[in-house]
Amino acid sequence: MNLSIVILAAGLGTRMRSKHAKVLHRAGGLALVEHVVGAARELAAPERIVVVTGHQAEDVEALLRPQGVRFARQTEQKGTGHAMECCRSAAGANGLLMVLYGDTPLLSAETLMRLRDAQVESAGAATLITTVLDDPTGYGRVIVDPQGNVNEIVEQKDCNAEQRAVNVINSGIYCFRADVLWKHLSEVKPNPISGEYYLTDMARILRCHGQVVRALHIDDPTELLGINTRIELAEADTILRMRKARELMLSGVTIERPETVTIDPAVTCGQDTIIEPFVRLLGQTKIGDNCRIGTGAVLESTVVEDRVSIGPYTLVADSHIEAEASAGPFARLRMGAHVGLKARIGNFVELKKTHLGAGAKSQHLAYLGDAEIGAGTNIGAGTITCNYDGEKKHNTKIGKHAFIGSNATLVAPVEIASDSYIAAGSTITQDVPEGALSLGRARQATKPGWVAKRRAKKKTEPA
DSSP states (O other), X not given: OOEEEEEEEOOOOGGGOOSSOGGGSEETTEEHHHHHHHHHTTTSOGGGEEEEEBTBHHHHXXXXXXXXXXXXXXXXXXXXXXXXXXXXXXXXXXSXXXXXXXXXXXXXXXXXXXXXXXXXXOSSSEEEEEEEOSXXXXXXXXXXXXXXXXXXXXXXXXXXXXXXXXXEEEEEEEEEEHHHHXXXXXXXXXXXXXXXXXXXXXXXXXXXXXXXXXXXXXXXXXXXXXXXXXXXXXXXXHHXXXXXXXXXXXXXXXXXSGGGOEEOTTOEEOTTOEEOTTOEEETTOEEOTTOEEOTTOEEESOEEOTTOEEOTTOXXXXXXXXXXXXXXXXXXXXXXXXXXXXXXEEEEEEEESOEEOTTOEEEEEEXXXXXXXXXXXXXXXXXXXXXXXXXXXXXXXXXXXXXXOTTOEEESSEEEOTTXXXXXXXXXXXXXXXXXXXXXXXXXXXXXXXXXXXXXXHHHSXX
């Protein structure tokens, strides 16, 4: 049967104590609602997924629009039943209709497939996910008959003593026959205490019309964790991060202290790569085989080819490191830096929009910005490319197998040809031809006895 999915994401989430909509808070490298949309897209085409937005609707929609999903607005917060009414025209009128929540990032696509299949195989009007909690306080209780059919869902505040003893709770996640849901949704009445319309009432309403509502039990209650507080947000982040670490370890990656690393969902790592403690791999980072990522390194949306060594506490963003190269410790690469085959970047070296050719090296204390550096060139300690004149950025071009002496200052725009030498301590403002030695520093002058003369003069001066 055709499946449509509605994701309810209109609430602010007052218990988060935040000015941001709850579903925009991040766990496991994505906004909460992005996790839910990702799981939904495993089951349905994007155009069959409708996200109901409300608080900060523009921000939520801007985040999700690239995924191709559709939107419906709930301009007044009148409960989950009212939210469904708001998306009636956008959601599917026939087939199956699954209802999810934008604050349940741990729910897996596999569980949603089980829910869909259970409803397909059922003669009932709906199937809802349940689980058992040792302490069900705060959750609605699911009351079932001996055949496992749902009689009703009773909210915590409405439970009598016998119902409070039930530890089977409602997740709020349903799969309905769409035609039956839309036929009877208008029968949901406002709660006498809150004035809100609760979708949970549909179980009782359908039962009254002779329809069957089935329960699908899930053994792992963590999948159903809805995020309401910063504490729950942190718990979800921990679970998601550990899931990703387990995925990589099972694929052949060594993670020395998996509980300390932070790895985003889209990150990939090749076999026999070693990830040391406290590493952060973020965004679209791709790491090849047989690499080592040192303690405390942070890589964001970066490509690392095979057999690369990243030293401890190295920061790399939006860059590319070719095979058998090394960077760090304490290096920084950013904004399109490109490190060539077997090139070496040492401690306290920064590359910005710079291409370091194959086998080139800059081992210590350098800033190389907006530069093209040829293969086999050596950049001495303390070298800087002066790429900014106060108004515009300018490029420095260094050829192959050049030697740049320590503490050289290269004032861009400037071109240093292949096989040339720059003397240590030079300030270079003009192009250097191939095979030349260039010096740009004052001649040293030494004055013997100058210190003694200065001290004697100070003694004769009046206090």
